[in-house]
Amino acid sequence: MIEFKNVSKTFRLGKREVHAVKNVSLKVNAGEIFGMIGFSGAGKSTLLRLVNMLERPSKGSVFIQDIDVNSLSSKELRTRRRNIGMIFQNFNLFHSRSVAGNIAYPLKLAGLSKSEINTRVNELLSFVGLSDKAKDYPSQLSGGQKQRVGIARALATSPDILICDEATSALDPETTGEILRLLKKVNKEFGITILLITHEMHVIQSICQRVAVMEDGVVIESGDVFDVFTEPQHLTSQRFIQSVQQDLPSPRILEEWRARGGNGFYRVIFKGEITNEAVLSHITQKHKVHFNIVYGSIRELQERLFGDLVISFEGDPVAIQHAIAELETIVDIKEVAKHEG
Numbered sequence: 001m002i003e004f005k006n007v008s009k010t011f012r013l014g015k016r017e018v019h020a021v022k023n024v025s026l027k028v029n030a031g032e033i034f035g036m037i038g039f040s041g042a043g044k045s046t047l048l049r050l051v052n053m054l055e056r057p058s059k060g061s062v063f064i065q066d067i068d069v070n071s072l073s074s075k076e077l078r079t080r081r082r083n084i085g086m087i088f089q090n091f092n093l094f095h096s097r098s099v100a101g102n103i104a105y106p107l108k109l110a111g112l113s114k115s116e117i118n119t120r121v122n123e124l125l126s127f128v129g130l131s132d133k134a135k136d137y138p139s140q141l142s143g144g145q146k147q148r149v150g151i152a153r154a155l156a157t158s159p160d161i162l163i164c165d166e167a168t169s170a171l172d173p174e175t176t177g178e179i180l181r182l183l184k185k186v187n188k189e190f191g192i193t194i195l196l197i198t199h200e201m202h203v204i205q206s207i208c209q210r211v212a213v214m215e216d217g218v219v220i221e222s223g224d225v226f227d228v229f230t231e232p233q234h235l236t237s238q239r240f241i242q243s244v245q246q247d248l249p250s251p252r253i254l255e256e257w258r259a260r261g262g263n264g265f266y267r268v269i270f271k272g273e274i275t276n277e278a279v280l281s282h283i284t285q286k287h288k289v290h291f292n293i294v295y296g297s298i299r300e301l302q303e304r305l306f307g308d309l310v311i312s313f314e315g316d317p318v319a320i321q322h323a324i325a326e327l328e329t330i331v332d333i334k335e336v337a338k339h340e341g
Protein backbone atom coordinates (compact mmCIF):
# COMPACT_ATOMS: atom_id res chain seq x y z
CA MET A 1 0.00 0.00 0.00
CA ILE A 2 2.72 2.46 1.09
CA GLU A 3 6.36 1.52 0.69
CA PHE A 4 9.53 3.46 1.40
CA LYS A 5 12.58 2.04 -0.32
CA ASN A 6 15.90 3.44 0.94
CA VAL A 7 14.34 6.88 1.27
CA SER A 8 16.40 9.88 2.34
CA LYS A 9 15.31 13.50 2.51
CA THR A 10 17.84 16.26 2.89
CA PHE A 11 16.96 19.93 3.24
CA ARG A 12 19.44 22.66 2.44
CA LEU A 13 19.49 25.62 4.77
CA GLY A 14 22.01 27.98 3.16
CA LYS A 15 25.28 26.06 3.30
CA ARG A 16 24.00 23.63 5.91
CA GLU A 17 22.31 20.32 5.07
CA VAL A 18 19.62 18.85 7.33
CA HIS A 19 19.24 15.11 6.93
CA ALA A 20 15.60 14.83 8.04
CA VAL A 21 15.09 11.23 6.84
CA LYS A 22 17.98 8.79 6.40
CA ASN A 23 17.74 5.65 4.32
CA VAL A 24 14.29 4.54 5.52
CA SER A 25 12.80 1.30 4.19
CA LEU A 26 9.34 0.51 5.46
CA LYS A 27 6.11 -1.07 4.27
CA VAL A 28 2.59 -0.16 5.41
CA ASN A 29 0.13 -2.89 4.43
CA ALA A 30 -3.34 -2.25 3.00
CA GLY A 31 -6.00 -2.09 5.71
CA GLU A 32 -3.69 -1.77 8.71
CA ILE A 33 -3.27 0.95 11.30
CA PHE A 34 0.41 1.79 11.33
CA GLY A 35 1.94 4.11 13.89
CA MET A 36 5.13 6.11 13.66
CA ILE A 37 6.51 7.34 16.95
CA GLY A 38 9.47 9.56 17.74
CA PHE A 39 10.50 12.60 19.70
CA SER A 40 10.28 16.07 18.18
CA GLY A 41 12.63 16.45 15.20
CA ALA A 42 12.88 12.69 14.57
CA GLY A 43 11.65 13.10 10.98
CA LYS A 44 8.04 11.91 11.29
CA SER A 45 6.38 14.89 9.59
CA THR A 46 8.88 14.73 6.75
CA LEU A 47 7.95 11.07 6.18
CA LEU A 48 4.26 12.04 6.10
CA ARG A 49 4.95 14.80 3.60
CA LEU A 50 6.64 12.22 1.40
CA VAL A 51 3.53 10.03 1.59
CA ASN A 52 1.09 12.79 0.74
CA MET A 53 3.49 13.84 -2.00
CA LEU A 54 4.13 17.36 -0.72
CA GLU A 55 7.86 16.51 -0.76
CA ARG A 56 9.88 14.35 -3.10
CA PRO A 57 12.63 12.10 -1.74
CA SER A 58 16.25 13.21 -2.21
CA LYS A 59 17.19 9.55 -2.59
CA GLY A 60 15.21 6.32 -2.86
CA SER A 61 11.56 5.81 -3.81
CA VAL A 62 8.15 6.10 -2.22
CA PHE A 63 5.50 3.77 -3.66
CA ILE A 64 1.82 4.44 -3.06
CA GLN A 65 -0.35 1.57 -4.22
CA ASP A 66 2.59 0.22 -6.24
CA ILE A 67 3.17 3.50 -8.09
CA ASP A 68 6.51 5.25 -7.70
CA VAL A 69 5.57 8.79 -6.67
CA ASN A 70 8.68 10.08 -8.47
CA SER A 71 7.25 8.92 -11.79
CA LEU A 72 4.11 11.10 -11.51
CA SER A 73 3.60 14.48 -13.13
CA SER A 74 2.38 17.42 -11.02
CA LYS A 75 -1.15 16.94 -12.41
CA GLU A 76 -1.14 13.22 -11.61
CA LEU A 77 0.14 14.02 -8.12
CA ARG A 78 -2.82 16.35 -7.52
CA THR A 79 -5.30 13.69 -8.63
CA ARG A 80 -3.63 10.97 -6.55
CA ARG A 81 -3.51 13.23 -3.51
CA ARG A 82 -7.34 13.14 -3.41
CA ASN A 83 -7.00 9.48 -2.50
CA ILE A 84 -5.28 10.41 0.74
CA GLY A 85 -7.26 11.99 3.60
CA MET A 86 -5.48 13.89 6.32
CA ILE A 87 -6.31 15.06 9.83
CA PHE A 88 -4.20 17.40 11.95
CA GLN A 89 -3.40 18.28 15.55
CA ASN A 90 -4.99 21.73 15.21
CA PHE A 91 -7.89 20.41 13.04
CA ASN A 92 -7.34 22.95 10.18
CA LEU A 93 -11.07 23.65 9.76
CA PHE A 94 -12.42 26.63 7.80
CA HIS A 95 -13.75 28.93 10.50
CA SER A 96 -16.02 30.84 8.14
CA ARG A 97 -17.79 27.66 7.02
CA SER A 98 -20.35 25.66 8.98
CA VAL A 99 -19.70 22.04 9.97
CA ALA A 100 -21.65 20.88 6.89
CA GLY A 101 -19.79 23.45 4.75
CA ASN A 102 -16.42 22.11 5.92
CA ILE A 103 -17.36 18.54 5.02
CA ALA A 104 -18.88 19.62 1.71
CA TYR A 105 -15.73 21.49 0.63
CA PRO A 106 -13.73 18.58 -0.88
CA LEU A 107 -16.91 17.27 -2.51
CA LYS A 108 -17.46 20.62 -4.24
CA LEU A 109 -13.86 20.52 -5.48
CA ALA A 110 -14.50 17.01 -6.79
CA GLY A 111 -17.45 18.37 -8.79
CA LEU A 112 -20.38 16.56 -7.14
CA SER A 113 -23.91 17.93 -7.55
CA LYS A 114 -25.71 19.73 -4.72
CA SER A 115 -27.96 16.80 -3.91
CA GLU A 116 -25.07 14.32 -4.03
CA ILE A 117 -23.14 16.57 -1.66
CA ASN A 118 -26.10 16.82 0.75
CA THR A 119 -26.54 13.06 0.85
CA ARG A 120 -22.84 12.42 1.44
CA VAL A 121 -22.51 15.16 4.09
CA ASN A 122 -25.48 13.73 6.01
CA GLU A 123 -24.00 10.23 5.83
CA LEU A 124 -20.68 11.48 7.17
CA LEU A 125 -22.28 13.59 9.92
CA SER A 126 -24.16 10.54 11.10
CA PHE A 127 -21.00 8.38 10.93
CA VAL A 128 -19.04 10.77 13.17
CA GLY A 129 -22.04 11.38 15.49
CA LEU A 130 -22.57 15.07 14.69
CA SER A 131 -25.90 15.09 12.82
CA ASP A 132 -27.25 17.76 15.17
CA LYS A 133 -24.28 20.10 14.57
CA ALA A 134 -24.52 20.53 10.78
CA LYS A 135 -25.27 24.24 10.98
CA ASP A 136 -22.86 25.08 13.81
CA TYR A 137 -19.52 26.80 13.20
CA PRO A 138 -16.15 25.42 14.36
CA SER A 139 -15.89 28.09 17.09
CA GLN A 140 -19.02 26.59 18.71
CA LEU A 141 -17.49 23.10 18.95
CA SER A 142 -15.29 21.32 21.50
CA GLY A 143 -11.86 20.00 20.42
CA GLY A 144 -13.19 16.46 20.08
CA GLN A 145 -16.13 17.66 17.95
CA LYS A 146 -13.75 19.66 15.75
CA GLN A 147 -11.65 16.57 15.16
CA ARG A 148 -14.82 14.61 14.27
CA VAL A 149 -15.52 17.24 11.61
CA GLY A 150 -11.88 16.90 10.46
CA ILE A 151 -12.35 13.14 10.13
CA ALA A 152 -15.65 13.51 8.24
CA ARG A 153 -14.04 16.00 5.86
CA ALA A 154 -11.01 13.73 5.32
CA LEU A 155 -13.33 10.81 4.51
CA ALA A 156 -15.63 12.78 2.20
CA THR A 157 -14.04 11.68 -1.07
CA SER A 158 -13.68 8.05 0.15
CA PRO A 159 -9.85 7.90 0.30
CA ASP A 160 -7.93 4.63 0.62
CA ILE A 161 -5.41 6.12 3.03
CA LEU A 162 -5.96 8.33 6.07
CA ILE A 163 -2.98 10.16 7.52
CA CYS A 164 -3.23 11.36 11.10
CA ASP A 165 -0.66 13.96 12.12
CA GLU A 166 -0.66 14.11 15.94
CA ALA A 167 -4.45 14.04 15.63
CA THR A 168 -5.12 13.60 19.35
CA SER A 169 -2.22 15.57 20.82
CA ALA A 170 -4.39 18.63 21.57
CA LEU A 171 -7.16 16.63 23.25
CA ASP A 172 -7.76 15.51 26.84
CA PRO A 173 -7.42 11.79 27.63
CA GLU A 174 -11.15 11.01 27.49
CA THR A 175 -11.68 12.81 24.17
CA THR A 176 -8.50 11.18 22.83
CA GLY A 177 -10.08 7.79 23.62
CA GLU A 178 -13.27 8.75 21.73
CA ILE A 179 -11.33 9.89 18.66
CA LEU A 180 -9.15 6.77 18.68
CA ARG A 181 -12.29 4.59 18.84
CA LEU A 182 -13.69 6.54 15.88
CA LEU A 183 -10.47 5.98 13.90
CA LYS A 184 -10.70 2.26 14.66
CA LYS A 185 -14.27 2.33 13.30
CA VAL A 186 -13.06 4.13 10.14
CA ASN A 187 -10.44 1.41 9.63
CA LYS A 188 -12.83 -1.46 10.30
CA GLU A 189 -15.92 -0.29 8.42
CA PHE A 190 -14.25 1.22 5.36
CA GLY A 191 -11.02 -0.80 5.30
CA ILE A 192 -9.04 2.44 5.12
CA THR A 193 -5.30 2.15 5.76
CA ILE A 194 -4.34 4.52 8.56
CA LEU A 195 -0.87 5.95 8.99
CA LEU A 196 -0.51 7.97 12.14
CA ILE A 197 2.33 9.84 13.71
CA THR A 198 2.49 10.62 17.36
CA HIS A 199 4.90 11.17 20.22
CA GLU A 200 2.47 9.43 22.60
CA MET A 201 2.96 5.72 23.16
CA HIS A 202 -0.57 5.19 24.53
CA VAL A 203 -1.96 6.16 21.10
CA ILE A 204 0.16 3.44 19.46
CA GLN A 205 -0.82 0.98 22.18
CA SER A 206 -4.54 1.72 21.76
CA ILE A 207 -5.05 1.35 18.04
CA CYS A 208 -1.98 0.43 16.00
CA GLN A 209 -1.17 -3.05 14.77
CA ARG A 210 2.37 -2.18 13.76
CA VAL A 211 4.75 0.57 14.75
CA ALA A 212 8.00 2.16 13.62
CA VAL A 213 10.16 4.04 16.10
CA MET A 214 12.09 6.96 14.61
CA GLU A 215 15.10 8.78 15.95
CA ASP A 216 17.28 11.33 14.22
CA GLY A 217 15.85 10.55 10.76
CA VAL A 218 16.33 6.80 11.12
CA VAL A 219 13.79 4.03 11.78
CA ILE A 220 15.51 2.39 14.73
CA GLU A 221 12.93 -0.32 15.28
CA SER A 222 9.72 -1.53 13.66
CA GLY A 223 7.35 -4.46 13.96
CA ASP A 224 4.12 -5.69 15.53
CA VAL A 225 3.08 -3.47 18.43
CA PHE A 226 2.93 -6.56 20.67
CA ASP A 227 6.53 -7.52 19.88
CA VAL A 228 7.95 -4.01 20.16
CA PHE A 229 6.12 -3.53 23.48
CA THR A 230 7.12 -6.84 24.97
CA GLU A 231 10.71 -6.91 23.67
CA PRO A 232 11.88 -3.43 22.74
CA GLN A 233 15.37 -3.64 21.25
CA HIS A 234 16.34 -0.01 21.41
CA LEU A 235 16.76 2.29 24.41
CA THR A 236 14.51 4.96 22.85
CA SER A 237 11.73 2.41 22.31
CA GLN A 238 12.14 1.33 25.94
CA ARG A 239 11.76 4.95 27.05
CA PHE A 240 8.53 5.33 25.07
CA ILE A 241 7.17 2.11 26.52
CA GLN A 242 8.07 3.13 30.05
CA SER A 243 5.88 6.19 29.54
CA VAL A 244 2.83 3.92 29.46
CA GLN A 245 3.88 1.09 31.73
CA GLN A 246 6.17 1.20 34.69
CA ASP A 247 7.58 -2.29 34.62
CA LEU A 248 9.80 -2.09 37.70
CA PRO A 249 9.30 -0.52 41.11
CA SER A 250 11.38 2.55 41.90
CA PRO A 251 14.99 2.02 43.05
CA ARG A 252 13.97 3.19 46.55
CA ILE A 253 11.32 0.47 46.92
CA LEU A 254 13.68 -2.18 45.51
CA GLU A 255 16.36 -1.06 47.96
CA GLU A 256 13.92 -1.37 50.88
CA TRP A 257 12.97 -4.88 49.85
CA ARG A 258 16.59 -5.89 49.44
CA ALA A 259 17.39 -4.48 52.89
CA ARG A 260 14.78 -6.85 54.34
CA GLY A 261 16.78 -9.76 52.94
CA GLY A 262 15.69 -12.46 50.55
CA ASN A 263 17.04 -14.18 47.50
CA GLY A 264 16.85 -11.32 45.06
CA PHE A 265 14.12 -10.33 42.66
CA TYR A 266 13.31 -11.77 39.27
CA ARG A 267 11.40 -10.25 36.42
CA VAL A 268 9.19 -12.73 34.62
CA ILE A 269 7.61 -12.01 31.23
CA PHE A 270 4.73 -14.14 29.99
CA LYS A 271 3.25 -13.86 26.52
CA GLY A 272 0.02 -15.05 25.00
CA GLU A 273 -1.62 -18.32 26.12
CA ILE A 274 1.15 -19.09 28.54
CA THR A 275 -0.24 -16.47 30.94
CA ASN A 276 -3.25 -18.73 31.37
CA GLU A 277 -1.20 -21.57 32.68
CA ALA A 278 -0.28 -21.75 36.30
CA VAL A 279 3.36 -22.01 35.26
CA LEU A 280 4.78 -20.36 38.34
CA SER A 281 2.81 -22.33 40.88
CA HIS A 282 3.36 -25.71 39.14
CA ILE A 283 7.10 -25.31 38.91
CA THR A 284 7.64 -23.82 42.34
CA GLN A 285 5.50 -26.56 43.93
CA LYS A 286 7.48 -29.21 42.10
CA HIS A 287 10.73 -27.84 43.52
CA LYS A 288 9.17 -27.21 46.95
CA VAL A 289 9.84 -23.46 46.98
CA HIS A 290 7.48 -20.52 47.38
CA PHE A 291 7.17 -17.39 45.32
CA ASN A 292 5.74 -13.94 46.03
CA ILE A 293 4.56 -11.57 43.37
CA VAL A 294 5.83 -8.19 44.54
CA TYR A 295 5.09 -6.02 41.53
CA GLY A 296 3.70 -6.08 38.00
CA SER A 297 0.64 -6.66 35.90
CA ILE A 298 -1.05 -8.88 33.36
CA ARG A 299 -2.55 -6.85 30.55
CA GLU A 300 -4.17 -7.20 27.18
CA LEU A 301 -2.21 -5.84 24.23
CA GLN A 302 -3.41 -6.25 20.65
CA GLU A 303 -5.89 -8.87 21.89
CA ARG A 304 -3.11 -10.97 23.43
CA LEU A 305 -2.18 -11.32 27.07
CA PHE A 306 1.12 -10.03 28.34
CA GLY A 307 2.30 -10.53 31.91
CA ASP A 308 5.22 -8.62 33.41
CA LEU A 309 5.81 -9.60 37.03
CA VAL A 310 8.55 -9.08 39.60
CA ILE A 311 8.76 -12.04 41.99
CA SER A 312 10.89 -13.20 44.89
CA PHE A 313 11.45 -16.79 46.02
CA GLU A 314 11.56 -18.41 49.46
CA GLY A 315 13.09 -21.78 50.23
CA ASP A 316 16.25 -23.81 49.81
CA PRO A 317 18.67 -21.81 47.56
CA VAL A 318 19.58 -24.88 45.47
CA ALA A 319 15.90 -25.73 44.92
CA ILE A 320 15.29 -22.08 43.95
CA GLN A 321 18.04 -22.30 41.31
CA HIS A 322 16.45 -25.50 39.93
CA ALA A 323 13.04 -23.83 39.78
CA ILE A 324 14.53 -20.81 37.98
CA ALA A 325 16.35 -23.09 35.52
CA GLU A 326 13.05 -24.84 34.69
CA LEU A 327 11.15 -21.56 34.41
CA GLU A 328 13.81 -20.31 31.97
CA THR A 329 12.77 -23.02 29.53
CA ILE A 330 9.19 -21.70 29.42
CA VAL A 331 9.17 -17.97 30.17
CA ASP A 332 11.55 -15.05 30.00
CA ILE A 333 13.02 -14.71 33.52
CA LYS A 334 15.89 -12.45 34.57
CA GLU A 335 17.25 -11.32 37.90
CA VAL A 336 16.55 -7.63 38.53
CA ALA A 337 20.01 -6.03 38.68
CA LYS A 338 20.83 -3.77 41.62
CA HIS A 339 20.96 -0.61 39.50
CA GLU A 340 17.54 -1.25 37.83
CA GLY A 341 14.19 0.10 38.87
Ligand SMILES: Nc1ncnc2c1ncn2[C@@H]1O[C@H](COP(=O)(O)OP(=O)(O)OP(=O)(O)O)[C@@H](O)[C@H]1O
Binds near residue numbers: 012018046047
Ligand atom coordinates in the same frame (compact mmCIF):
# COMPACT_ATOMS: atom_id res chain seq x y z
N1 LIG B 1 11.44 22.40 5.09
C1 LIG B 1 12.46 22.16 5.90
N2 LIG B 1 13.62 22.84 5.75
C2 LIG B 1 14.68 22.62 6.55
N3 LIG B 1 14.68 21.70 7.55
C3 LIG B 1 13.56 21.00 7.76
C4 LIG B 1 12.39 21.19 6.95
N4 LIG B 1 11.42 20.35 7.39
C5 LIG B 1 11.96 19.66 8.44
N5 LIG B 1 13.23 20.05 8.66
C6 LIG B 1 14.16 19.52 9.69
O1 LIG B 1 14.17 18.11 9.58
C7 LIG B 1 14.22 17.49 10.87
C8 LIG B 1 13.03 16.57 11.03
O2 LIG B 1 11.84 17.36 11.15
P1 LIG B 1 10.37 16.76 11.20
O3 LIG B 1 9.42 17.92 11.28
O4 LIG B 1 10.20 15.79 10.11
O5 LIG B 1 10.39 15.98 12.59
P2 LIG B 1 9.18 15.48 13.50
O6 LIG B 1 9.59 14.16 14.05
O7 LIG B 1 7.92 15.52 12.74
O8 LIG B 1 9.17 16.55 14.64
P3 LIG B 1 7.90 17.39 15.22
O9 LIG B 1 7.07 16.41 15.97
O10 LIG B 1 8.55 18.41 16.09
O11 LIG B 1 7.24 17.98 14.01
C9 LIG B 1 14.28 18.62 11.87
O12 LIG B 1 15.64 18.85 12.19
C10 LIG B 1 13.69 19.80 11.11
O13 LIG B 1 14.22 21.02 11.59
